[in-house]
Amino acid sequence: MIKFSGKTVLNLNINGENLDVVVKPSDTLLYTLRNELGLTGAKPGCENGDCGSCTVLIDDWPIKSCLMLTVEAKDKKITTIEGLKNAPIQKAFVENFAFQCGYCTSGFLMVCNSLALHKPKANNHTIQEWLQSNICRCTGYEEIQSAIKSIINNEI
Amino acid sequence: MNINSQIGVSTPRKESWDKVTGRVKYNGDIIPTGTLHGKILTSVYSHAEILSINTSKAEISSGVQGVVTSAQIPILTGPLIEDRPPLAKDKVRYFGEPIAIVVANTEEEAERAVRLIEVNYKPLPVINSINDAIKPDASLVHDSLGTYTCDADDIFPKAHTNIVDEINIRKGDMDIGFSESDIIFESTFKLPQSDHIAMETRNVKAEILPSGKVVIYTSTQAPSSVQKDLSKAFSIPESDIAVKVPLVGGGFGGKSNTFLEYLAFIASKAVNGKMVKISNTREQDIMSAPSKIEVEATLKIGATKDGMIKALRSRYYVNCGAYSDSGPRMARAIASECSGPYNIENIYCDSLAVYTNHPYVTAYRGFGHLSLTFCIERMLDKLAKKLDIDPLELRIRNGISPKDLSPTQAKIKPSNIGNLSKCIDRLKELIHWDEGSIVKMANGNIRAKGVSCFWKTSSSPIDASSAVILTLTSSGEINLNCSVVEIGPGTKTALAQILAEKMGMDVNKIHVKLEVDTETAPIHWKTVASMSVFMAGNAIINAAEDLMTQIRHIGSKVLDCSPADLDISNQRVYLKDNPNIFIDFKDIVHGYKDPLGFAFGKQIIGHGTYFMKDLTIMNKETGMGYVGVSWSVGAQAVEIEYDPLEFSYRLINAATVIDAGKVINPKSARSVIMGGMSMGLGLSTREEFIFDDDGMIENSSLRTYKVMRFGEQPEYIVDFIETPQGDGPFGARGMGEHGILGMPAAFANAISSATEEEFDYIPITPESIWKVKTGGKYDTF
Structure with a gap:
């Protein structure tokens, strides 16, 4: 110890x-x-x-x-x-309007980035399991869902 | 020369990349070295006399620079009625009320010292509900009500009661209305108190410079109000107060009042003006800072057998909590719009704002409209059921339209309201209404669709104003400066789009100052009421015209023609008849230097203003008056799947069709509507404060106060109708709050029809359905 x-x-x-x-x-x-x-x-x-x-x-x-x-x-x-440089999820968030005030965005991006790294073929259930850890109060979550799905090869 | 339209286009918000890289700075992200930290001691009783406060141990605790109690600041604050001491004086009126502030070198030292303050309380009887508040012999939350200073002419507190204000609507004749009715019935409704839960908690830094200048750095929706409120409370000239607001991490109305700013100023004053930061913990932000109103209401409706509503008698109680803040104004908004978007000739409404020993309230998304929408829309569904009329058909039959009068007898005109029946027609298609609103599935589950319409007006002060300043860069691009706060909906990007459209230029050449500084930006009332695009957008159009007049003037001298011969687009001014003869902005907007070496002209700066037109205060007896410049209307639906064995449900679809007048940025607009719907579904299914018998909130963390989470959302269906608002920028009208408005009603209508019970309250949890269905007979408590 x-x-x-x-x-x-x-x-x-x-x-x-x-x-x-x-x-x-x-x-x-x-x-x-x-x-x-x-x-x-x-x-x-x-x-x-x-x-x-x-x-x-x-x-x-x-x-x-x-x-x-x-x-x-x-x-x-x-x-x-600050260490995320041109990760696909950042562009996906911009394109899908996956944030409004932006306060929760860093947290969501980190979870999404890790998910894409560890489970590049995550299904809807896995995506939900991972992203339920975070709260966004501005969007309807659908925008975030579209963003993560756009970078994940959702085959399973 | 013309470029593509800049509105109706989903321009990514200006600060997009700064947000996805974590580089955007919110107020709490900027902590200059040497900043001191303030921590607040809050009340552990919801109603108690303060017998004594002993701060001596805290004062000598390590790192402590100062301790403040109400003894040092004997003032009262409040936007309508001055009833709230920034720090509790003589007694506490809600659990979580600020009592004292400790300022120390570190947050840790401040926190440690706060715990050393000893407060002696004598508990008083707790007003723990609206019912408690209105009992004839109720104990009083404010003994001095009636002697408080009122800053508005149209507010009527009742001394020796807990009633802060009563608003009456008297339109038509109830006897006639009910005598013309074939069916009359009454229902009672309840919507609990809950919280905004902006992800960024409220936080402020304050300093007082040796020159006397007070600088407040805050996360607010209302920089100008902060300036005004501090000026009034502490008798400091407004000009000596600067309020600086970076991007704000969500507001939803919760950051529209002045709260922590008072405390941070007091704290800074106690330490010789050094910079002090006060930041709410999540628990304090829920319990201590203002929240959403609670509403209880009884509505009685009379209609013919064809479903034409002839009479509406309603009585609303709005629980403002311990201090009035803008609570009475929400009671007023409920009264003034109590019919919903329906034409009802005979309306009596009494709306009472009351004090209780709950956290005090301030504006919340919808400003009371979601409460009245819930009540009236539940009534319409009940009426439809009783008369066996299709619920949407019933709404179309009664829908308000031009030439009708609102409950305050304001004239509805084609130019000031959206088209409700178009919204309903589109909703029907989108939710496949004709395929049936209730379907029993093979697995025994029931799919049910519930609907709701809504309307909302601004309920703003009659003198709300906005203004913008436009300057030009050396390359002929435009800087846009105004006091609208970017709290999330992409307002400032929408404003840039409006300016770009008006100037006929690329939106990327418009540079919006995202931060607000009251020292340099003109006043904008508040970033509230879904009115920022409308108000600042109008000011921008005005400013663009000012700019173009000046540009045409100098252009006419350079091109040797009349200003009327010139057109402007793409950052150049050119001859209408021959666009090949032109001069670029960059060559004229800072004065022109001709090839022969002569110079003339001057630097061009554009300005534009907007002032709320034709609004009046409501008549005390009848409620007559003009309370807003426009009504946004819409229709919504929720489809659920109900499991009759488990008494549980899933959200399947949720739809909104809103008449936005003109959609400036479709993707932003869709996202803002969905966000409102998400919040509304949160209220429908889970959000509420749970109070114990002593008025203490039991769910004051995000572990116990539940909000919608990822994956729980239904499929969202959002569409827009565009009936231009006569005086809106390019026809646009407000829509920022509106997604929330009909969600609780549509949801309750769906659940009620699936369960064949009547749910007249929210939230509706599986447990509450189980209780209604079984009488809660297996409940062991």
Whole structure:
């Protein structure tokens, strides 16, 4: 078990870069990303794991960064929305009008991107299972569904 | 020279790529180094006297810079009635009410210190429902009602009661109406209090500069109101207050009042004007910040056997919670539009706004209209059933049309209302109405379609105004600056499209200032009431004309002709008769320098304004008056599949046909309508505050307060009718809120017909159906 006490300098792998950051044991990954590193794409929406606005990828899997301590992310590959460069899902969101206010968008994009990576042939049931983790209050979800389906080879 | 039309085109919103890359900055994303953090202590009682507040331990807690209670700010606030202290004074009136603020170096230190504040309460009897509020001997939420300052002439609080306002509609004669009726019946309805749940919680930063300038950075729909409200509350000249609003993460009406801004200002003042940030947790945003009204109503309707409605008597109670805010205005909107989109000659309506010990309310998508729509549309379905008339046919027969009078006796004109029967006809086709509204399936399930119509007007103040400023870049492109806040629906992109269309230029050459700064942008009433495209769009058309007049003027000098000989498009001005003779904007809009070295002209700046026309306040006795410039109408349907063994259901289809006047951006419009429908289905199926016996909200997190999730949505069917609004920009009228309006009614109508029961409340859960069907006899409680 790793032990931390007081403020510690931690080296984190974020969006392909190794960055030093000062953390307290109680800091959530969301807090560190936003307040220490200026990566504000991940949003606080509930800080309780209910809404998914803060979703990032840890070793390519979606994780709600409000529920993960920064110290737990040591030695893991962290990807935030800022690390998503020209991913097909971003274009699909623009073309399908899959957002309005945009506040939940980073979180949805991270889940969708991971889904496309891990389950490139996901069926409707799997898509629903994955995307139920996040809340969008502006759209009717249909737009998001069209976006994810446009990049997934939906054969099964 | 002409380019393709820029409206009726699905231009991606201007900020699309900034949003899908996480680069867009919302208010909470900008935290300058050195910003202090404020945390709010909230009430743990819904009604109690505050005997004492002891902040001494908090004050010496580490990192604490200041602690504020109502003792330092003896003021009252409120847009209509000044009844709300920003921090509770002497007593608390709802669970979650702000009592004190701690300002500390870090959020953590502020949070720790907040817990050290000791408050001594003496609990008081709780007004936990509308029924509690209107009992003759009810305890009073506000002892001082009647002595509060009212900022509106047309609001009539009743001293020594919990009634904030009563609005009456008296149109025609009820005796005549009922005597002409073959059938008369009455029903009672209930729609609970619930929350906006914008994904970005309310958050503010405030600082007071040494010059005296107050700077408020906030997530609001109403920058000008924040400025005005702070000015009034703290006696600071409006000119010394700057309000800065970046993109906003959803509002739905919830960010249209001034709330946290008062607290952030007070907090900054307590620490010598340093910048203080206050950000609501989700729980605070639900419990502490304003929410949606609760409504209870009784409607009595009289109709002939042909289904012609002759009389409508209705009584509405609007629960405003602990403070009035804009609650009475929603009660007023309900009264003024109480007929729904139907022509009823005899209408009496009483709409009462009441106080309770629940969280206070503010505007919510639909501004009361979804409540009246639910009640009247359930009544129409019942009437259709009683008379055995097709529910849509009944609606067509009674549909309001030009020459009719609204409940406030405003004249309906072809130019100020959409075409309801066209909407209904289109809806019928889209939902295959003629194939039957109820089908029993092989597996025993029942498919049922429910329908609803709606109408909505702006219910705005009579002096609402908007304005825009246009400047030009050196390459002859246009910068558009106005105070409309981009809260999500793509309003600013639609405005750019309107300007592009008017100027005959490519929308990509229009640059919209997305952030709002009251120091540089002209005033826009508020980004509410689905009126932003209408109001700012009209101002833009006005501004474009101003710009073109100036361009033609200098163009005529350069091209040596009369301004009337010139046309404008594609960022150039040219001879009507010979478009090959032209001059580009870039060469004239900052003054012209001719080849011989002479210079003339000047920098061109365009401006345009819009002012609400011909509105009046409602007559106190009869309700007569003009409360909005137009009515958007539409027809909606919900199809469900009901399982009679499990008492559960699935949403299959949901449809909306709305007369939008003119659709500026089809994909945006469709998405905004679907979003409204999604919210409406949330209200229909799950959303409500659950209060315990002491008035405390039991579901104050997103784990317990349920909203629609991905995959639960039905197939959405959305279509538009375009009957131009006479005074709308290119004929457009409001449609931002409207998707929500008829969803609860259509859903309840579908469930009622599938279950052969009458559901006159929302939400309707499988559990509530089970209770109605079985009497809840296996309930162990």
